[in-house]
Amino acid sequence: MTYQHERLSANAHDRSGAHRADDAxxxxxxxxxRxxxxxxxxxRIKPVDGVISWVSPAEAPDGLRVLLGEQDGRAWFAVVVDADVARADQGEWAPLRGLLPFLADDALAGAPLVFHALGLAEWLWVxxxxxxxxEPLQPRSSGHELACVNGHVQFPRTDPAVIMVVTSGEPGSADERCLLGRQAVWPEGRYSTLAGFCEPGETLEDAVRREVQEESGVVVGEVEYFGNQPWPLPASLMLGFIGRAxxxxxxxxxxELEDARWFTRAEMKELAEAGTLLLPRGVSISRSLVEHWYGGELPGSW
Structure with a gap:
């Protein structure tokens, strides 16, 4: 089974790191x-007719040029302009979260390029x-480094975050359950896998155990790695795990949570089909974790 989150990391581009400071x-x-x-x-990005729009260099405005890399025989850049451009424009400029519904279907360049561009833009912004x-920082190396007058250099940072489906009961049995939780600010019926950031000096497996116990009170023993997904919202790498309660x-x-509960496969299917259980969006690793445990695709999403 090909999991949905893998679509966001398919068709990765050559980041051409050796050329970031090569002016010629x-x-x-x-x-x-080309x-x-x-x-x-x-x-933010301004979609055109619901599609992420890439322009030629001649059509691009002045701004900070960021080299993303090479793919399909051409170079790919981002130009970062002032946030006031979006504020003054009557069009709809969307942050990355607002682009997720159609990002995975972007056939022109693919999601990895967009994640790269907006991940750097977020880092440059903050x-x-x-x-x-x-001292103030100035960009160099095609937007991948920032340096001050005293020679201190800053590089983009990615925060590791764990996200996990926790299971209880005999694996594969009708009585096996998985644990999902919901935040108070979410619409009624929305549940998701638990997640949290890794703390200094902590292994990923211990981060899984700590976060689950802190948020739900459930103690986790065995932890198995599942996969990962870049998630620059604003600067995370989501590391997926399966934990045994x-x-x-x-x-x-x-x-962090308003509610957490156990679901059997039969309960999850019945509630999802009825629309009273809203599961994570299809392109997220959270959805992949749930469907991996369930054993197939499920209806509905956020």
Whole structure:
């Protein structure tokens, strides 16, 4: 079975790291009419007729040029312009979360290029001053480095986050259950896998156990790696796991979760078909984890 989250990392591009500071190479590729550019205003993109639009370098506005890499015999760039462009425009400029419904079907360039562009744009947006001396930072290396006048260099950061489906009962049996939770701000019926950030000095497996116990009170023993997914919202790498519960009593923390409950496969199917259980969107690794446990596709999504 091909899982939905894998669509967002398929067809990865060559990031061409060796050329990020090669001015002659960059100028040659920018002059090539086959090259394509994604215009980003602050951290937002303006879809055209529901499709992510890439333009030629000649059509791109002035701004910070970010080299994304090469794919399909051409170079791909992003141009990051001031966020005021989006604010002043009457059109609909969307953040990455708003693009997810059709990102996986973007046949022109694919999701990895968009994730790369918006991940860097988010980092550039929030990283303005040197954390060591407080001086302003200036971009270099095609937007992949920031440096201050004192020579301190900053690089993009990715925060590891664990996301897990927790199971209880005999694997594969009709009585086996999986644990899902919901936040208070979500619409009625929306449930998802539990997730959280890895803390300093912590293994990923221990992060799974800690997050599940903190949020639901359930103790997890065995933890098995499932897969991963880039998730620049704003700067995460989601690392998926399957955890086996040692205890099953639920006590939600009332801080991150409003509710958590166990679902059998039969319950999940019945509620999803009725529309009273809303599961994560199809392209997310959360959906993949749930359907991996369930053993097939499920109806409905957020």
């Amino acid at each position: 190479w960059l100028a040659e590729r920018w002059a090539d009419e 090259s394509r550019v994604l215009v980003v205003s602050g951290t 990283t303005r001053f040197c954390p060591r001396c407080g 040692v205890t099953t009593d639920i006590t939600v923390d009332d801080h």
